[in-house]
Amino acid sequence: MDALFLNQLFNGASLASLYLLAALGLALSFGLMRVINMAHGEMLMLGGYLAWMTLLVVPGALGIILAIPVAFIGAAAMGGLIQSTLIRRLSARPLDTLLATWGVSLILQQGARDLFGAVGVEVRAPEWLTGSFVAFGVTLPSARLFIILIAALVLGGLALLLLKTRIGLLVRAVNQDRMMASASGIDVKRVDFTIFCLGSGVAGLAGVMLALLGPVTPNVGQSYIIPAFLVVVMGGLGSIVGTTASAIILGLFAALAQIFVDVSVAQMLLLVFVILFIQVRPQGVIAVKTRQLDA
Amino acid sequence: MPDLSRLDPLKPVLPWLLLALGLVAPFALSAYDLNLLARFMAMGILALGLVVIWGHGGILSLGQGVFFGLGGYAIALHMKLADLPSGEIPDFMVWSGRDSLPFWWTPFSSPAFTIAAILIVPTLVGALFSWAVFHRRVGGTYFALITQALALAFSTLIISRQDVTGGFNGLTDFYSVFGFGLASPGTGSGLYWVTLVVLCVAFVALRWLLASRFGILLRAARDGENRVRFLGYSPTPFKVVAFAIAAMLAGIGGALFTLHAGVVSPALIGVVPSIEMVVWVAIGGRYSLAGAIVGALLVNLARDAVSSAFPELWLYLMGALFIFVVTLLPRGLAGLVKGRAT
Numbered sequence A: 001m002d003a004l005f006l007n008q009l010f011n012g013a014s015l016a017s018l019y020l021l022a023a024l025g026l027a028l029s030f031g032l033m034r035v036i037n038m039a040h041g042e043m044l045m046l047g048g049y050l051a052w053m054t055l056l057v058v059p060g061a062l063g064i065i066l067a068i069p070v071a072f073i074g075a076a077a078m079g080g081l082i083q084s085t086l087i088r089r090l091s092a093r094p095l096d097t098l099l100a101t102w103g104v105s106l107i108l109q110q111g112a113r114d115l116f117g118a119v120g121v122e123v124r125a126p127e128w129l130t131g132s133f134v135a136f137g138v139t140l141p142s143a144r145l146f147i148i149l150i151a152a153l154v155l156g157g158l159a160l161l162l163l164k165t166r167i168g169l170l171v172r173a174v175n176q177d178r179m180m181a182s183a184s185g186i187d188v189k190r191v192d193f194t195i196f197c198l199g200s201g202v203a204g205l206a207g208v209m210l211a212l213l214g215p216v217t218p219n220v221g222q223s224y225i226i227p228a229f230l231v232v233v234m235g236g237l238g239s240i241v242g243t244t245a246s247a248i249i250l251g252l253f254a255a256l257a258q259i260f261v262d263v264s265v266a267q268m269l270l271l272v273f274v275i276l277f278i279q280v281r282p283q284g285v286i287a288v289k290t291r292q293l294d295a
Numbered sequence B: 001m002p003d004l005s006r007l008d009p010l011k012p013v014l015p016w017l018l019l020a021l022g023l024v025a026p027f028a029l030s031a032y033d034l035n036l037l038a039r040f041m042a043m044g045i046l047a048l049g050l051v052v053i054w055g056h057g058g059i060l061s062l063g064q065g066v067f068f069g070l071g072g073y074a075i076a077l078h079m080k081l082a083d084l085p086s087g088e089i090p091d092f093m094v095w096s097g098r099d100s101l102p103f104w105w106t107p108f109s110s111p112a113f114t115i116a117a118i119l120i121v122p123t124l125v126g127a128l129f130s131w132a133v134f135h136r137r138v139g140g141t142y143f144a145l146i147t148q149a150l151a152l153a154f155s156t157l158i159i160s161r162q163d164v165t166g167g168f169n170g171l172t173d174f175y176s177v178f179g180f181g182l183a184s185p186g187t188g189s190g191l192y193w194v195t196l197v198v199l200c201v202a203f204v205a206l207r208w209l210l211a212s213r214f215g216i217l218l219r220a221a222r223d224g225e226n227r228v229r230f231l232g233y234s235p236t237p238f239k240v241v242a243f244a245i246a247a248m249l250a251g252i253g254g255a256l257f258t259l260h261a262g263v264v265s266p267a268l269i270g271v272v273p274s275i276e277m278v279v280w281v282a283i284g285g286r287y288s289l290a291g292a293i294v295g296a297l298l299v300n301l302a303r304d305a306v307s308s309a310f311p312e313l314w315l316y317l318m319g320a321l322f323i324f325v326v327t328l329l330p331r332g333l334a335g336l337v338k339g340r341a342t
Helices: A002-033 A040-057 A063-090 A093-115 A141-166 A168-174 A178-183 A188-213 A222-234 A238-261 A265-282 B012-029 B031-056 B064-082 B091-095 B111-133 B138-158 B185-211 B212-221 B225-230 B236-263 B272-284 B291-307 B311-327 B334-339
Strands: A132-135 A139-142
Touching: A002 A141, A002 A188, A002 A222, A002 A238, A040 A063, A040 A093, A040 A188, A040 A222, A040 B291, A063 A093, A063 A188, A063 B311, A093 B138, A093 B272, A093 B311, A132 A141, A132 A168, A132 B138, A132 B212, A139 A141, A139 B091, A141 A168, A141 A238, A168 A178, A168 A188, A168 B236, A178 A188, A188 B064, A188 B291, A222 A238, A222 A265, A222 B138, A238 A265, A238 B334, A265 B111, A265 B138, A265 B225, B012 B291, B031 B064, B031 B185, B031 B212, B031 B236, B031 B272, B031 B291, B064 B138, B064 B236, B064 B272, B111 B138, B111 B225, B185 B212, B185 B236, B185 B291, B212 B236, B225 B236, B272 B291, B272 B334, B291 B311, B291 B334
Parallel strands: none
Antiparallel strands: A132 A139
8 A cells, every 4th residue: 555655656746747747838828828729738749749750760869868859849839830820819819719729739630640640659768768766665667757857857947947037037027917018118929929839849848758658649638638727727827836836736636546546537536626626726726916807 | 689680681580591491301301311400400409508608608618518418328328228128237237247227327217307317417517517616706718628627527437437338339229218119200200390399499598598687697797707796796696507508408409419319428528529519609600599500500511421421531621610710700600691781
């Protein structure tokens, strides 16, 4: 029981890392633009396929390290394309954006099915990621440790970017008060675009991590994106700390619930948990204080 | 809805035109085509509910499949039990190694209980679910995402409980409903008339509802929820009632659909079908009841025509439809009619 608990705790941590990587981009753009990109899951898928292609070109042990920037840039470019052609036109209508980007998601999934086949492709992890460590009587697969490490690095990098750079300053300004930021000469559309590309890139990177855990299929993004949506709902508007906390809570909850019930019931419990959480804190884990009535 | 219909010459005529088509159809179509039309009309009943919550309430639900499924499974449980010799259990339960009926199946052998369940269960689930979210003032995009998670959880749960739900394959092979054999042509056309009557009743009732003070407040809460609060109303009950009505219509639609299609399965009620239901209404026109019926009929006709020949093409088409309608035609086909008139 103890070993099982520790094991699930570890699985929860790696699941939380994946939720976090998938949700960060969603939360950032939602904070800025109040829109959710339903095709965000397909950025994960794109990242996975880009990792697979990178490893075809560069098979060696370092292929996976090279795959990370490739997937980041590829997904960021796709995200930028979606933002500038579609989402920008719809930014005043958040619900319509959901529907239009769902259309993009369908097209991208079917596109992947036609290009790469419905079965999925296998990314062979390099040897230094296939082993495992044993600690406290629990086996810790290196791939999952790697995922946790990458998520921590991404989070740290993002925090530095937001807190220490000029881009971060602009992002925080638009996040706080879009109108005032625009009035003081900030190009808010460019800030939107930059953050959207960044968020999509992080999702692409998450796709590489998914590729380490299992085959990349056209709908690989779908199984992670709905929990990521719940992370955004529970996180609190535009707060990176809140998103991180809620990703950890939900990741651990999902993994620990599986000690007692099977995966499908755990999924239902996850939803019930989020709805119960809303009863206590409808504003999310971390609420940025504002005097605006319609935030 | 005087604000929407004053300048629209086709609008008063369209419902009558649809009714005329509905009345003529049984005499003009083959039994197969009539069955297909009846299925689409059952989906139209669900689409009417979406007009209330989405068009007039501004509440986007990506989980209507759940309520459609609750209605569909309720009637399916009844039909499964009705066909059984006494003391036996459905064949899929035997295959999964069960030897007795789960307790919650048993009451569905009663027709009265089944009909009550079809009407009450989706309504109640819809009311409780939406109340839990709306009373804490969570709405908009958040609500849409939560409904999608509900659709995923519900369909996954059904798939995983194969021994009591039929799993991925769903429930099928029905022979009779309330004593009428489903194979006989009379039952088929009888069910068509039932569906047409339900559709008409729902249409008239919602038309009245949306023109009433309830409808005005629902639209007011959509356009300025806080202003409604300042005027002394709580928007929550209006939104919850609207959502419960939409859930009830989805449940009735699901039950009728299951009767016509002869099957209910997770593939008809999960995340993807749930969001497709929204596109019917988006294409027909989210503010227009008649438009939603037209949308449900047209999209499903197109789906039937395209997806049997080119299944891959249908998904591209569907994706393109979503993007096209939302960006260029936010009022749907109904808006097109109106745009030409003005």
